[in-house]
């Protein structure tokens with residue numbers, strides 16, 4: 001009897017070890033890393049959107065949004081979202097290294113932005129969540145030195161800044177999945193494919209317009225918004241863009 005159970009246990013252990021091949025394991029790890037870095041990226045951008053009125057306040061000088069303060073608030077937003085600290089991720093793991101590169105980028109962008117955002121007597125300064133996100137992405141991508149990249153992007157018909165334009169893969173995921181009837185709200189796509197001609201694990205998360213977005217992206221199509229850009233005439237809840245993350249596998 002007893003040996004029969006031992007046999008079954010061994011058999012189940014063998015099945016389990018075959019089920020988690022190195023490739024499947026890598027897939028799970030890459031997905032976890034993507035979720036974590038995209039959560040951190042959004043956590044950082046939320047600091048800027050939460051403080052938009054404050055940043056635009058002409059009566060105030062120092063906004064108290066130093067590099068250290070924004071990194072700290074980013075970590076708090078991450079904790080609220082994932083219910084654990086970003087510092088719990090082992091610092092020397094691939095995810096830990098990517099997190100550190102992202103937080104470094106956040107700090108650098110805020111250091112560079114101090115003169116602009118602390119200018120007294122000036123209201124709207126053009127320092128928006130999307131602008132901040134683009135600058136953070138650029139610095140993160142430089143810091144990762146070809147091992148990964150992140151980008152805030154948008155469908156071609158909604159694009160404001162050409163630097164944020166989609167590549168073929170992003171565009172096709174947006175059009176055939178995110179914009180397809182019945183696509184589950186907020187569901188990302190992941191795929192092992194190519195990016196810039198290299199083998200990569202890719203992750204794309206859809207984002208939708210909330211009420212606060214419509215003063216610029218909503219209204220009547222063609223009207224001019226506070227930034228001097230052209231309103232898209234979007235409606236509440238419509239797909240507004242996506243966050244794209246890639247881990248290079250070569």
Ligand code: HEC
Pocket residue numbers: 128130131134152153154158159160161162164207208209210212213214215216217225226227229240241242
């Ligand atoms: C004050 C006006 C304003 C508001 C409010 C605003 N945006 Fe934007 N958005 C812009 C501008 C300007 C850009 C171009 C930024 C740049 O230069 O990278 C932009 C860029 C973007 C992009 C990047 C792709 C592109 O078109 O270049 C996305 C995605 C986006 N916005 C979504 C949103 C969402 C979602 C919200 C609400 C949570 C929002 N925006 C709120 C003005 C605004």
